[in-house]
Amino acid sequence: MSATEADGALAGLHVLVTRPAHQAEPLCAALTAEGALPVRFPVLEILDPVDSGPLLAVIDRLDEYDIAVFVSPNAVVKAMNLIMARRTLPPTLQFAAVGRVSAKELRRFIGRDADIFPPRKFDSEALLEQPALQQVAGKRIIIFRGGGGREHLGNVLKERGAQVDYAEAYRRGRPRADVDVLLRAWARGEVDIIAVTSGEGLRNLFDMVGKLGQHWLRKTPLVVVHERMAQLAEELGFKEPPVVAAEASDAAIVEAIRQWHKKRT
Template sequence: MPEKRLDVLTDRTVVVTRASHQASGLVEALRRHGARPVVAPAIAVVPPLDGGQPLDDALLRLEQFSWVAFTSPNAVAATLARADRRGVRRRFARIRVAAVGPATAARVEAELDRPANLVPDRNDAVGLAEAFGDPRPGDACFVPHSAQARPELVDGLRARGWTVDAVSAYRTVTPTLSDHLIADVAAADAVIFASPSAVGGHLSQIGERGVRGKVVCIGDTTAAACVESGLSVAAVASRPSNEGLVEAVAAALRAGEHPASS
């Protein structure tokens, strides 16, 4: 069945703050509905400051873990790239894999040629921790994550009795935007955030100009980061996907056109 065009997006400018290597799918989805994306990466993915030695150490003793839990596609990519360098990718065949949501699960399947064993209904770190069962004797979970990761997953698992080894697989940094791009961002109708790190990065990029467009978030964790930073969230995607984000932008813009009467 053909995708229904969301006319409210026609000729509306929407800022995409995802890292450059992750932005294309969302950009294409917006363009299909007539929007004009402004690609302004708020984060770039780089190796951790510790040089990756703790990640190497965990990968070399992967057989000690019963689970590996991934909270982002970047964590999957960085971990498996490091596993390739150490020649241990094959060891992932014997470990159960948890993924925080559909995008992360899709990256797991692309990298490992098998589906994730666990994807929670609530697609955030709290939901992932809650989806784990109680540990059996000897159970341990390996959590390779961003150096700036929030503590909810690790704390939640440990509170349930899990032994957790959490290491940095990558970190995010904030790219510099040109003055021309910052001007385009300031004039946009909406801005999309898909991670808490993108919120902080974007705010540091635009400085005193502030966010003027409708703020749309991929989920509750990112929305909470916006609120903590003083931003008003216009809409949160009902599902953590490109289509869900596009629908949320449309809902936010419709609300702006037709404010509720008092």
């Protein structure tokens, strides 16, 4: 361990990082910079749609839409890579992002800030509060999302009079994992807190670890990124209420863990 790691605010703390493998490194690096010891255990993998035909068809007629909404960073990356490879961006299309990380990814592709995104809370409810989405009667809106995503955003926009279509830019799968490695880490006391960033990820983790692992899991502190996930954790039988980070960004997760660790030491 380096001197920086030894002196960090999270020195020696074992944090189970459950982000998909291709997205875990920035969070692991941020934790390591604070002295924590990340334990990588992906509970989701991001896959292409089984049939990309409907997504490509939407991209080809993107000029028909007034607003394109991206519900996650994965939706941005998967959809925008295809859009940029296939066509030019419609000049009148407005871009909306649910969260700060999604907005940051959009900026990378379009070279400017998204037209619509919440300045503080980062969920569908906060996006729906934005002035640009209040008077949408007659507007055509395309929502880029993962397979089986929440319907709330689209339903509310339809209630406001918009014509809403969905485009599934990716699907989520459950990766194969060596659960024995995680069980041994628990037995050695090397899982102090778990960071999970979606309800589906939490359910996957619960199922992946099996009966024995669930015994350890329910006793392990949890940091999540939305109150809905805290409710799910309660339903799954977690002993302690989860720590809820301000948003799903790496910085917010690290800060939530830092505050939790400070209170218990």
